[in-house]
Amino acid sequence: MTYEEMQAKLKSRLKPGRYVHSLGVAETAVFLAERFQADVEKARIAGLLHDCARQYPNEQLIAEAVRRGIRIGQVERAMPLLLHAYIGA
Template sequence: MTDNIQYHEHLIPLTREQLLNKLDNALSAGRFAHVQRVEKVAMDMAKRFGADVEAASIAGLCHDYAKQRPDEDFIAVIKQKKLDPELLNYGNAIWHGVVGAEMVKDELGVQSEDILDAIRQHTVGGTYMTKLAQIIYMADYIEPARDFEGVDRARELCQSNLGAAVAYQTKHTLEYLIENNQPVYPQTLLTYNAWVPQYRKDL
């Protein structure tokens, strides 16, 4: 079914086949398989929650486009585009989403801010997230190869309560960072405050 999806030029100037070829060249075999799994989950969720299925396909495939780029590529983009200099204190885990969206825009021709925001926010969330952004955030977290304590509950929430699912992931991501003495990107804390208290009865 996904092979027949037609992309509209206002979203991306590539066919799905052209996009897959570019991703295949940019990613390892394992990462390439991951983005295709995320695409499928995202499209299913878009149908369930009434989001744009075509945009979900593109965002699902492109969310990790920059994941395997060298650090200097990200640093160059942060400086050239005058992005928040605070980003320089972090690394690929943050950069491949927040900065990677700029590469998706410039190198793959994606102009849709909805898609770009979903890519920007898939690692750190946002105080406001469109339905598409929520879907990509969750599809990446629950795709079939994910296997960690709590993933079944996340999948369950993704069937019926998207906002609670976002809150659940955000809470567990923050707990993980704290337990492992990792730095917390400030946006992650803002995302936590915006989503977790609001859905605390559903978690």
């Protein structure tokens, strides 16, 4: 999948404000990668997709994690929002 295809898919799934946030994180990731001689393209993709699972409401995150076989600890049960990182990965 190209970066542009990832952008389009993400835009269709996230609220507009969250999508704009993800674009900004992608730009910041590129800046940091250039500064610290890291892989710019990997950083750009990671920045863009870091919130790709934020479209799930909090009450649905536990069920989605179970469906995907993701381990859920006490902290995640108390604060399901944290599961978006694991589900997104």
